[in-house]
Amino acid sequence: MTRNTRILMSIIYWAFVVYLFVPLVLMILMGFKDSKFIGFPIKSWTLDWYVGVFRDTEVISVFIYSTTIAIASTAISLTVGTWISVLLAGRSFFGRTVILGLTILPAVIPGIISAISFRIFARLLGVETGMFAIIWAHAVHNVPFVALVVMARLATLPASHTEAAMDLGADRFVSFFRITLPYLKPALIGAGVFCMLLSFDDFVRSFFLGGYEPTLPVLIFSKLRSGMSPEINAIATVVLIMTAVLGIWAERSMRRMGKGT
Amino acid sequence: MPTIEDPIVHIDGISKSFGRTVALQKLDMKIDPGEFVTFLGPSGCGKSTTLRILGGFAQPDSGRIVLGGEDVTRLPPNKRKVNMVFQDYALFPHMTVTRNVTFGLELKRMTRDRIAARVDELLSFLELDAFRDRFPDQLSGGQRQRVALARALAPDPDLLLLDEPLGALDARLRAQVQLELKDIQRRTGKTFFFVTHDQDEALTMSDRIVVMNQGRVEQDGTPEDLYLRPKSRFVAEFIGETNLLSGPVRHAEDDRVAIDWFGMQIEGRAFDRTPRPGDVVTAALRLEKVGFYDARPETGNAVPGRVVNRVFKGSRTAVDVRVGDAGAAILKAYVDRDVPDDVWLGWESANLAVLQD
Numbered sequence: 001m002t003r004n005t006r007i008l009m010s011i012i013y014w015a016f017v018v019y020l021f022v023p024l025v026l027m028i029l030m031g032f033k034d035s036k037f038i039g040f041p042i043k044s045w046t047l048d049w050y051v052g053v054f055r056d057t058e059v060i061s062v063f064i065y066s067t068t069i070a071i072a073s074t075a076i077s078l079t080v081g082t083w084i085s086v087l088l089a090g091r092s093f094f095g096r097t098v099i100l101g102l103t104i105l106p107a108v109i110p111g112i113i114s115a116i117s118f119r120i121f122a123r124l125l126g127v128e129t130g131m132f133a134i135i136w137a138h139a140v141h142n143v144p145f146v147a148l149v150v151m152a153r154l155a156t157l158p159a160s161h162t163e164a165a166m167d168l169g170a171d172r173f174v175s176f177f178r179i180t181l182p183y184l185k186p187a188l189i190g191a192g193v194f195c196m197l198l199s200f201d202d203f204v205r206s207f208f209l210g211g212y213e214p215t216l217p218v219l220i221f222s223k224l225r226s227g228m229s230p231e232i233n234a235i236a237t238v239v240l241i242m243t244a245v246l247g248i249w250a251e252r253s254m255r256r257m258g259k260g261t
Numbered sequence: 262m263p264t265i266e267d268p269i270v271h272i273d274g275i276s277k278s279f280g281r282t283v284a285l286q287k288l289d290m291k292i293d294p295g296e297f298v299t300f301l302g303p304s305g306c307g308k309s310t311t312l313r314i315l316g317g318f319a320q321p322d323s324g325r326i327v328l329g330g331e332d333v334t335r336l337p338p339n340k341r342k343v344n345m346v347f348q349d350y351a352l353f354p355h356m357t358v359t360r361n362v363t364f365g366l367e368l369k370r371m372t373r374d375r376i377a378a379r380v381d382e383l384l385s386f387l388e389l390d391a392f393r394d395r396f397p398d399q400l401s402g403g404q405r406q407r408v409a410l411a412r413a414l415a416p417d418p419d420l421l422l423l424d425e426p427l428g429a430l431d432a433r434l435r436a437q438v439q440l441e442l443k444d445i446q447r448r449t450g451k452t453f454f455f456v457t458h459d460q461d462e463a464l465t466m467s468d469r470i471v472v473m474n475q476g477r478v479e480q481d482g483t484p485e486d487l488y489l490r491p492k493s494r495f496v497a498e499f500i501g502e503t504n505l506l507s508g509p510v511r512h513a514e515d516d517r518v519a520i521d522w523f524g525m526q527i528e529g530r531a532f533d534r535t536p537r538p539g540d541v542v543t544a545a546l547r548l549e550k551v552g553f554y555d556a557r558p559e560t561g562n563a564v565p566g567r568v569v570n571r572v573f574k575g576s577r578t579a580v581d582v583r584v585g586d587a588g589a590a591i592l593k594a595y596v597d598r599d600v601p602d603d604v605w606l607g608w609e610s611a612n613l614a615v616l617q618d
Contacts, residue, residue, distance in 0.1 A: 160347040160348070163338070164345070164353070164412075165353075166338040167343075168364050168365030170368055171339055183355065
């Protein structure tokens with residue numbers, strides 16, 4: 001690579017970084033503006049919006065509601081996704097390709113279509129809209145991501161490890177919980193955090209399947225309809241920091257645990 | 262209690278095929294308690310299949326495995342008193358050395374105190390005390406191999422299977438580990454079933470070597486038997502370096518066989534079945550059994566020859582000597598001194614083993 005192309009490519013890269021981060025920086029800045037209107041110039045600064053957010057019982061309870069949904073749906077996705085991966089791993093049997101395809105399908109169906117079909121299906125079954133329905137939809141949507149990550153990790157587990165466990169007296173059950181599952185831990189942490197973020201962030205499914213209580217994205221949406229206010233920026237900034245911390249932690253712990261195995 | 266006469270393992274006519282490939286053909290074998298048996302052969306000869314069948318990881322198509330008087334053919338690995346040292350050691354990466362060794366003991370429902378005592382005993386026996394709390398990725402190859410051995414010995418198996426466990430070690434370490442392994446086997450009195458394709462390993466450690474080829478036993482005997490009295494061309498060529506001499510039989514009496522080899526009369530021994538005059542046979546002669554003389558020697562066999570090639574190998578020189586009518590044949594030999602071009606070669610009849618094929 002010549003010197004000039006390297007300079008050109010660096011410029012393009014940094015332009016992309018600016019493009020990516022400027023909106024985020026603007027959003028964060030506006031949350032500190034001492035005025036009801038969003039836009040420059042910022043004449044005076046305040047923390048009032050943040051104080052407001054942490055005092056707003058509605059925001060707090062919606063945050064807890066969304067977190068509960070994220071944790072519950074992630075737990076289901078991890079269980080089902082791991083189950084499917086273990087079933088499909090390293091074996092070929094009639095219908096394997098079909099099962100694999102069906103497993104991946106929820107990830108590629110457009111959100112709006114899956115949301116509508118969930119809504120129809122829920123009504124057909126007599127399931128009320130609300131927390132249970134949202135957890136269900138999120139869990140189904142997230143299973144493919146778990147299955148893909150866990151299958152990739154499982155493929156690197158040498159067959160001799162589980163054979164050694166059996167050789168030393170373990171049955172399949174003990175071998176799974178004491179050898180396979182610990183080996184999958186980095187993959188499960190990574191997939192789990194990813195699922196939680198997907199669930200926390202989801203709007204379409206939560207909107208269609210939600211009852212009277214909104215999830216956080218739905219709440220922000222409804223607040224937006226009454227006009228943009230720096231309060232929304234403050235909420236968004238808090239969410240941004242929390243998800244970034246969670247994501248970075250997951251990435252680092254995956255790398256630490258993936259090492260040497 | 263099995264007595265010393267009872268075999269600890271009886272492999273009773275097992276066969277195994279993978280699709281069209283025949284891995285084992287009616288293998289029969291008895292292994293005595295405390296024996297160090299090595300299955301030796303090239304890849305695909307059936308040695309690993311036998312090991313996996315003994316471990317319970319594969320099922321024979323026919324035949325039985327009897328272990329300590331009990332038919333275990335259909336028992337899964339966790340129900341057999343057999344443990345294995347895997348080729349890649351298969352140490353559990355998320356467990357310390359101690360936890361790895363403890364694993365099999367916990368599943369035996371032993372008391373905590375007895376487990377701790379057993380682990381201490383094994384770790385000090387295998388000189389692993391200093392590494393108790395290390396994880397497998399913090400150990401060297403030799404240390405990992407010892408941990409794998411400690412883990413497999415911990416549940417006190419009737420039979421220990423070793424699947425080429427030295428393959429991952431470098432050459433110098435391997436030589437040291439071979440002696441250690443033999444010593445451990447002697448001190449524990451355990452029956453070791455070792456699988457390898459490395460003849461050096463087999464010769465160094467084994468009480469008994471079983472040479473396998475294409476799913477069949479080629480020869481079963483002590484290291485000396487196999488080296489000095491190979492039965493087949495395959496065994497002669499697989500173990501050590503050898504000259505193969507072919508020719509028609511002139512006379513045969515008891516085990517003494519006179520062969521016409523490019524006009525030279527040579528005499529060898531048939532250790533198994535004596536051929537008839539007129540049969541064309543092949544005989545094996547180890548390179549280092551050929552002696553160099555200035556004049557016709559008094560040895561059982563003597564032929565004149567001319568050195569045509571010398572390759573210096575440090576402590577000795579590999580030499581090619583043309584012998585026979587018009588120099589039609591070449592004998593390879595080792596010599597540890599300078600020899601003139603024109604020499605006499607001599608060897609005892611007992612060192613020329615007439616092969617069965």
